[in-house]
Amino acid sequence: xxxxxFELVDELPTxxxxxxxxxSLDFVAPGEWQNTVGFVNTIRDVTGETDxxxxxxxxxxxxxxxxxxxxxxxxxxWLYQTVDNTDKALGAAALANKVGEKIxxxxxxxxxxxxxxxxxxxDLSLKLVAELVAFCQINGIPGDSIGDxxxxxxxxxxxxxxxxxxxxCVDGLIPLGPDFISKAISALNQTNPQELENNSTFKGIQxxxxxxxxxxxxxxxxxxxxxxxxxxxxxxxxxxxxxxKVVNHLQGxxxxxxxxxxxxxxxxxxxxxxxEHTGTQTLARRLIERAVAEI
Amino acid sequence: xxxxxxxxxxxAFLLSVVLLTTxxxxxxxxxxxxxxxxxxxxxxxxxxxxxxxxxxxxNKFFPPKQAGYEQVFTQEKKGFAEAKLKKENxxxxxxxxxxxxxxxxxxxxxSKSTKKxxxxxxxxxxxxxxxILVNKYxxxxxxxxxxxxxxxxxxxxxxxxxTGLAKLK
Numbered sequence: 001x002x003x004x005x006f007e008l009v010d011e012l013p014t015x016x017x018x019x020x021x022x023x024s025l026d027f028v029a030p031g032e033w034q035n036t037v038g039f040v041n042t043i044r045d046v047t048g049e050t051d052x053x054x055x056x057x058x059x060x061x062x063x064x065x066x067x068x069x070x071x072x073x074x075x076x077x078w079l080y081q082t083v084d085n086t087d088k089a090l091g092a093a094a095l096a097n098k099v100g101e102k103i104x105x106x107x108x109x110x111x112x113x114x115x116x117x118x119x120x121x122x123d124l125s126l127k128l129v130a131e132l133v134a135f136c137q138i139n140g141i142p143g144d145s146i147g148d149x150x151x152x153x154x155x156x157x158x159x160x161x162x163x164x165x166x167x168x169c170v171d172g173l174i175p176l177g178p179d180f181i182s183k184a185i186s187a188l189n190q191t192n193p194q195e196l197e198n199n200s201t202f203k204g205i206q207x208x209x210x211x212x213x214x215x216x217x218x219x220x221x222x223x224x225x226x227x228x229x230x231x232x233x234x235x236x237x238x239x240x241x242x243x244x245k246v247v248n249h250l251q252g253x254x255x256x257x258x259x260x261x262x263x264x265x266x267x268x269x270x271x272x273x274x275x276e277h278t279g280t281q282t283l284a285r286r287l288i289e290r291a292v293a294e295i
Numbered sequence: 296x297x298x299x300x301x302x303x304x305x306x307a308f309l310l311s312v313v314l315l316t317t318x319x320x321x322x323x324x325x326x327x328x329x330x331x332x333x334x335x336x337x338x339x340x341x342x343x344x345x346x347x348x349x350x351x352x353x354n355k356f357f358p359p360k361q362a363g364y365e366q367v368f369t370q371e372k373k374g375f376a377e378a379k380l381k382k383e384n385x386x387x388x389x390x391x392x393x394x395x396x397x398x399x400x401x402x403x404x405x406s407k408s409t410k411k412x413x414x415x416x417x418x419x420x421x422x423x424x425x426x427i428l429v430n431k432y433x434x435x436x437x438x439x440x441x442x443x444x445x446x447x448x449x450x451x452x453x454x455x456x457x458t459g460l461a462k463l464k
Contacts, residue, residue, distance in 0.1 A: 064330070292437060
């Protein structure tokens with residue numbers, strides 16, 4: 001582990017493509033997410049404490065907890081980082097600098113390749129599984145507690161809810177269309193263990209997925225997706241979400257033609273890291289909540 | 296052309312100034328650097344004592360369900376369990392039990408305590424926390440909303456099954 005938890009939280013950006021994207025998805029969960037950055041800021045925000053000595057004690061306990069690998073927090077961080085990083089293209093940093101101006105996407109299309117539906121489905125379901133496993137690592141319940149995870153999805157708020165909203169919009173609706181849930185289920189059913197093993201995201205996180213081999217891991221992925229589909233369709237129906245509606249909100253920072261949505265998905269995949277960004281925020285909050293209660 | 300070249304020279308000059316100054320500025324140690332070093336000397340076992348009680352054993356001592364309130368367990372780790380206290384979907388407080396075996400200074404703060412809640416030594420920490428010590432276990436209630444006052448915290452501490460917790464080994 002190269003970076004300390006306070007560096008990771010201190011270095012979270014306050015602008016750029018990821019932030020613009022998350023802000024433009026605020027309409028799905030209005031006011032839920034504030035982009036709190038900075039370790040000490042987060043301590044103040046979570047605890048409501050202002051005394052510097054106390055903030056120091058809370059921060060120090062949180063750092064101890066994070067650095068103790070037996071506690072699972074580092075593994076959760078690694079998962080958030082890994083599912084986001086597998087697709088990164090080199091252009092991401094350059095693109096991030098352009099935000100503030102609208103980005104005409106068409107000029108970037110040459111360097112972007114949309115993924116096939118099946119690859120997109122595997123990515124979507126792997127992100128879900130990563131969320132589930134990270135949730136279990138952070139909160140201390142066994143790694144295969146699909147039931148506990150689903151129950152707690154209803155409790156998701158703030159940056160965790162925003163991460164799931166972005167997952168549904170950016171990795172579900174935009175690339176796969178309004179019927180992305182049934183499409184993903186049927187694509188998962190047609191996926192064989194070898195195809196899964198060839199997926200770069202799977203290669204990155206397979207050790208963290210319950211199951212002895214690719215075939216049982218594939219089953220676990222399918223079960224996880226199946227158990228979360230009710231929550232996802234609730235979010236979609238409750239907000240009348242359509243790809244068009246999501247794109248309309250994204251138009252604030254990126255210009256895209258309607259028939260190029262799969263390019264938009266690929267573009268957002270390579271140029272944002274919303275999973276890692278909000279995951280770092282979630283992890284920091286849980287650590288700080290525990291630290292303040294323990295000192 | 297000359298203008299263009301001057302620009303290039305200027306840019307190169309400025310770039311070297313930036314590189315030189317940033318490279319030579321010593322990094323001022325931050326407020327958490329030392330603890331980062333101390334806490335990463337070993338890979339595991341430094342934050343939570345080996346013999347700390349499992350969090351799942353704490354769950355049954357949390358306050359029983361109260362009308363109008365909702366309790367949602369959020370973390371259950373070795374030595375620690377925590378629940379959110381909610382009313383009408385608003386988070387009012389966090390309720391927690393922790394084993395102070397891992398955090399001796401947490402237990403030590405009670406030695407200066409002059410107050411008692413339910414017969415146990417009690418302290419208020421900062422603006423948002425009230426805690427008691429039941430043997431080696433710390434029971435803490437933390438306000439997450441300004442409407443939840445210190446007297447609310449004391450009242451909720453009394454709702455835990457403290458007698459039961461006192462018998463937990």
